[in-house]
Amino acid sequence: MSEPQAAAQAPRRIVPKPMDAPLEPFIPRLRAHARARPDAVAVIDGARRLSWAELIDMVDRIAARLAALGLGRGDVVATLGEGSAEHLAVYLGAIAAGACAAPLPSGMRPEVLAAMLENAEARLLFATDAAMAQARAAAGAAPGCADAPVALDALEDWLAGARAQDAPEAPAGLDDPFDMIFSSGTTGVPKGIEHDHKFRLRQLRRMALFGYGPDVVSIASTPLCSNTTLVAALPTLAEGGTLALMRKFDAEGFLRLAQAHRATHAMLVPVQYRRILDAPGFDAADLSSFRVKLSTSAPLPVALKREILARWPGELIEIYGMTEGGLSTILDCRAHPDKLHTVGRPAEGADILIVDEEMRPLPPGEVGEILGRSPMMMTWYRNAPDKTREAIWRSPEGEDWIRTGDMGRLDPDGFLELLDRRKDMIISGGFNVFAADLERELLAHPDVAEAAVIGVPSREWGETPLALVVPRAGARPDPEALREWVNARLGKVQRISKVELRESLPRSEIGKVLKRELRAPYWKEAAGG
Template sequence: MERGFGAIADLVRLHAQHTPGHAALADAQQALNYGALDALMDRVAASLQRDGLQPGDAIAVCAASSVNYAAVFLGALRAGVAVAPLAPGSTPASLARMIEDADARILFTDASAAEVVGPVKEGGIPRVALDGSAAGQGLERWLAPAGTQPRAVEAQPSWPFNIIYSSGTTGEPKGIVQGHGMRWAHVQRGAKYGYGPDTVTLLSTPLYSNTTLVVFFPTLAFGGCVVLMPKFDALGYLQLAQQRRVTHTMLVPVQYQRLMAHPRFDAHDLSSFRFKFSTSAPFSAALKADVLKRWPGGLIEFYGMTEGGGTCILEAHLHPNKLHTVGCPAEGSDIRLIDEDGNEIPRGNIELAGEVVGHSAGMMTGYHRQPDKTREAEWFDATGKRFIRTGDVGRFDADGFLTLFDRKKDMIISGGFNIYPSDLEAVLRGHAAVADVAVIGVPSEQWGETPVAFVVRREGDGTAADALLRWANAQLGKTQRLARLSFIDELPRSAIGKVLKRELRELAGR
């Protein structure tokens, strides 16, 4: 762990050599110890090499979280093959674009993704069913025989580790390429948070989300056990946490909200917890305080982007008077603020807010095949040092803690998932009744935020709002669907024609 770089797949091999019988992965149907996981990773890597995949090539996985999903991900890394984990809640058209964009050579899937993946088509990329369903060739049949050894591959820090898609319902999807070096940087900070062989990490967020992966990989790197929960429900989570004596977890704020509100929360023994993590969405100070009061163990909030570029960390249990913030820059993270013209706001100026930009060892290589989008996301200081722009507006206090005020990009975060209003607006504009449209996020007790549309109808059109809402939601992915749609005579705009979404939020709240 003290090396400048190492391969996560090699750490699994070391654990398999020293503690082969120790639990590594578990879901409701299956469990693997480190010896069995290492052997399965070898078979996956050898099978990919047999099928002609080389280091730097990619596979796609669109499936529910499972032991087999995790083993395929890790086995691909052993072969130097990048993984594009894709959401089963995508639309079929979006999924097809992402698979094409990643240039994925094989698609691993399961029955949960059957609707979005669609029937097997002659001439399409090969499919492998992780669950033995009719979604593709069975995993066991595809795998090389037990005991097969892959050709040795020495991963390099710059090699693509995974490609995570942040959007893509309409237009070109945006794939975030994260390198092996970036993931190693995530793993190295694990020692600070108590990861070790006795760690039991419960994950109920999906494996296609970076939110999950920032905890998944450190657990295995330090020889712990990951328990996968494919679908979150509050009571099931509490029961599993108590039964497995869980020590670590990652949850998005809306999950914390549902757990703390459950009438049987206090009836469960959660004393085994050492650390709980959160990221991906605004986490209210009141909810953090409730978690600290009623749930044993430390509470850590990470603020950052899938693109990387620096992280702020709030150790809430150590700073109960800073719960309104997202903490201080992590070790090795250079977080700065810039104004609207791209000029750096001087350090120590606690009066001015600006866009948050960051630099660290954990930064994306770029957006896959989109150099223009990559350049838009970058900012360079006077020395030429590269930073990633977050699109968030914040301000540092006198103690160096960052408070966020607004998201410049107007991105909606619903249930921990990123929703881009422009994607939803583009879908609505495809209907003949729509002359103009704007989508905003409004507060939701269930999801944190939820999307709402304001539509200007074409003159003389008689389409009903509920009919248009049903039509739009049929085109959108499950995590993107609109909660409400209202007609409006005219969208409020600034003098230069920009839609004033703040006014729409005020209108939605009346």
């Protein structure tokens, strides 16, 4: 192999924007809270309360046990299952041991989990009882991983004899892996997105803007394997607050938890906001303790933003970004009521570039692919140099930018309007149609709770927009009347060809609509089955 060929195939590590300010290591911060406020509640898990002293004792015993097994700097420790106190402690314990924590997404077939474990080069897997059969099958098929997963529900048995004082002191450096989050791809094996300590520590500094501190009670209601959860959970712990875990989300349960513990913060995805606001007990619930509510992972519809601001106390912050990092915008919804159709402006230290198909920068108002660059950028896709190279554009100046695959435009004030995934854009009669524009109009109808617009085959136009609509509870809209209503509000080339009613839309663990699954039957039929 020639030297140029070898260089092209070498693992590509991404170079983020520099940030010169010193960073305080994560685990020592947690230990400091345990020393200063040992009896304060750190974690709520159902009826269980874990004090800071108890949490750090468990974390350090896990780190000591891992170290005794020879696991530490550079090793990967994977977990599988719902978000319990033990699951959280193992995630933290792996980091305390100097290893990389890799929480795996549930619902995957064992062979896919095995491929993820192999890709991550995981040495050990922890699993809850509910996920144990799946975990055993996956671990047994993954080279290098211990065949017998450790039972999270019997963690104390595994920790027998482990002493907190034997935990490593400072085993990892800023450039070492902190955690690995797997992408939510609907086909193939999800990619392992590797974050180093710099990434997470810089993220903690940014999230401190939203008032995290020792008096915060933050609800984590999405899976621990999701970056959405960790973005808010880690600053809660880093600042000495209380993290309330929901093993499985339900709207009424969220309301009970929020009231019982006087919750101040929550990170939620749009579908959760909709379900909470629609819950029968919402209007009677006392949510006056809320200071900040965060939303991410999918666009928050304008009408829903307005409803949250009107009915739910506290600030509403929408964050647009990627698990890969690079891009980050923030919209303070109450401060910018005229910008609710946007996802805000770039966060401090983050840059946005809109480019055309030739990767040429576009001016404000022009639609193109969104690229991002910031001090928080993934190291790489684990053991996937080709996919890493595909995700990165290196500018003529030698700067690395992460390609989002999203289409959008900047307005004259620097606010980003998000339009669609590039792969979800509908090309009808030669015109680009953005599903987000059509969905926004549909969601303005009083009978529509959820809407997804997809491109389906059309003999006349190549493809044409089809609207799949979930009605509000008790509503029975006529599909044809709804189509006429929305088309009267759309441009000529945007018009929807048909409306179909659905009881629900397929979603990922984190609440994203799986448009590939929605499109598949129509294109399969057009291809002759």
